[in-house]
Amino acid sequence: MGRHSCCYKQKLRKGLWSPEEDEKLLNYITKFGHGCWSSVPKQAGLQRCGKSCRLRWINYLRPDLKRGTFSQDEENLIVELHAVLGNRWSQIAAQLPGRTDNEIKNLWNSCLKKKLKQKGIDPVTHKPLSEVNNGGDDRDSVKSAKSSDKTSHHTCSKPSPALSDQRIPSPPPQAYTHQMKQEDDAAMGACISGNSTMMANSIHAVTRDYYDDDSFNPLQAMANYAPPDADIRIPSCSATVATSTSPWLALIGKSFGMNSELNLNPNNSTPMPSIITQSASSFLTSPVGFRPSMNTIQTESLAMNRFWDLGNSSSSSSNSNRSFIDNGAFSWGLTDCNLLDKEASSSVALMEAQNQIGGMKWAMDYSQSSSTLMEAVNLHNQTPQSLYNETNPDGSHFITTGTCSSLLWPQQNQLC
DNA sequence: AAGTGCTGCAACCGCTCTCTG
């Protein structure tokens, strides 16, 4: 416990900021920028620590802040994002222009949690409260009940860890066998072709990689493995994707862990819960991806030998074509929903699915053809790499990489 | 009018990560 080290050195003001202090800070940063925060208070003539100045600027003085109450759309988006990202307030805030993480965090703790509970949804797991209570582990609810018997919200104890706090451990080293690849290929193919029986297997195939259970959440994993400055984009645009035509959506819905009873039969038109549909559809119908940091790749991703695809399904009824580019870190999901559409392909001059692996950059040029063999270029040594147009059991196609696979499966030549 | 409890917001605290020397 104690004050930040910089505050020990001299007697610094704490507490609320006066209008004069605000003006000094605003004037200084407007003229000179903040640069090194620790030097800001001195330069600006403030008896504050740099940390306090930074916070005041970010949460209150920044000119691009949108003040005022949150709209219903914003609240909905926060709930959706929280379901995916957990208490990653800064990442949630990144999706809401003009809003700060602190603001969103306060809104969540003071308002949205209650609203969800009133709707019978557990704010931690985003599952129905009845389900959570049955599990007997609704710690947050228990605590809330206890604290409500007392005095104020301040008596709330530390909430149970959200999904985001449950860091996904590095997967155990695992040899990648021919059989496993075949299973994965079949599973992915099934995922694409909409074969319901095989799709069930595909879920298993995807999740089995790391945890031997269905709790694995690829979106959560993506967020967890992403570096703090990662460019994770979950655009708010929300095209309608019918679950009946989008097995991949069903897969992601399952992976969200929000509805374990999700019917995976693509011919079944049972609507998904709206929160899943919206989250998943917005996720899937827009370019999504992030650039893993080198550290991430070196320390975590390269230790894996299997990865998942984060592409998006076609929003049309066609689920036959799909591109996933396995590159050893994550399969980049930069495939636009129309990318493989022939008419649209010409407009996509260069859809870059670029990543860095050990200093190599990969770029996929989709401008040549949308349905035949494509070329990937290793930018590092300019070596063309082949992409293969593969055929699903039902005759539909999907695209996968050739030589790139040696990165995905580094032990390809030493298969068990 | 005074006391009490509740609420929402702003700010602080401690921790972790990253950068730099």
Place this chain on the structure above:
DNA sequence: ACAGAGAGCGGTTGCAGCACT
């Protein structure tokens, strides 16, 4: 490789203002 400083994040607390008795 290591230590220290800075930046950023999420959890927590302090407090002003409001509602209610």
